[in-house]
Each structure stands twice: as structure tokens, then as C-alpha cells.
Amino acid sequence: MSFWVYMLLVGKKSSGYNRKIYTGYTHHLMNRLTQHIGLNSVKGARITRKQPIELVYLEKFSSRKLALKREWDFKNTSPLNQKPNKLSLIKEFQTKNADILKDLNAIFEEHNQFLETLTNEIKKIEKEFERRFTPK
Numbered sequence: 001m002s003f004w005v006y007m008l009l010v011g012k013k014s015s016g017y018n019r020k021i022y023t024g025y026t027h028h029l030m031n032r033l034t035q036h037i038g039l040n041s042v043k044g045a046r047i048t049r050k051q052p053i054e055l056v057y058l059e060k061f062s063s064r065k066l067a068l069k070r071e072w073d074f075k076n077t078s079p080l081n082q083k084p085n086k087l088s089l090i091k092e093f094q095t096k097n098a099d100i101l102k103d104l105n106a107i108f109e110e111h112n113q114f115l116e117t118l119t120n121e122i123k124k125i126e127k128e129f130e131r132r133f134t135p136k
Contacts, residue, residue: 003067004029005074007057007090008036010048013109021056021086022047025071027064033104037111052112054105056090058097 004026011019022045026032033055036048061067077085094101 001027003027003061003064004032005059005061005067005070006032006055007074007086008048009054009056009090010051012052013054017087017090019054020047021083021090022053023071023074023086025067029058033108037108038115050115053108055101055108057086057093 006024006026006029008022008024009017009019010022022036024032024045033053036045036053038049059067059070061070074082074086
């Protein structure tokens with residue numbers, strides 16, 4: 001069984017690398033990513049809910065213990081050094097794996113655009129209900 005440590009950039013792409021970086025670990029990578037974008041009934045982390053995400057970093061481990069240690073290392077680095085260290089790893093990883101990340105992140109982006117459109121349409125309908133059913 002494989003275990004994965006991954007990083008996600010959370011928030012609008014227009015914010016570039018100023019977005020939040022979510023770090024996690026899992027033994028079933030694709031299932032966990034679909035949880036983060038809300039494609040199944042289990043919720044992802046609070047930070048990723050209703051936010052666009054972009055997978056930007058992956059490491060594979062042969063044991064849960066090693067994956068958890070790596071995740072712990074990322075999360076417990078000095079706050080002053082944490083983001084710069086993560087960003088350098090992310091940029092290196094993206095350079096080597098741009099092709100596979102592009103395809104996966106395009107799916108995430110399409111899903112997020114659909115959710116935004118759906119949310120906006122629901123808000124319009126709610127406003128119309130309010131207008132029609134509010135006593136005058």
C-alpha cells in the first residue's frame with residue numbers, strides 16, 4: 001500500500017503563490033482529492049471547502065509512519081521558514097511534473113467554475129422567491 005503527502009494551493013489562481021498552502025497525507029490519493037473538491041459525501045478539510053484548489057506537490061511513501069513524519073515535518077517547520085520552504089519544493093515539483101498536474105488541475109478548475117455558476121443561479125432563484133413571497 002502506498003501513502004502520499006500532498007500540498008494544495010487553496011484560493012483563486014489570480015492570487016498566485018499568495019494562496020494558502022494545505023498539506024495533508026492519505027493512503028488513497030484520488031479519493032482524498034475528490035473529498036477536498038466536494039465530489040463525495042465526505043467533506044474535505046475546512047480550509048478547502050468552497051474554495052478552488054490546485055494540487056502542487058506529491059511525495060509517495062511505503063509506510064504510514066514515514067508519510068506522517070514527512071507531513072509533520074512540513075507542518076512543524078518554523079512559521080518564518082515554512083512557506084518559503086514549501087514554495088521552493090512546490091516550484092521544483094511543478095517543473096518536473098507540469099504535464100500530469102495540468103490535466104488534474106484543469107478538472108478541479110472546471111468543477112469549481114460549475115459550482116460557482118450553480119451557486120449564483122441558486123442565489124438568483126432565492127431572491128426571486130423572496131420577492132414573490134414577501135408580503136407587501
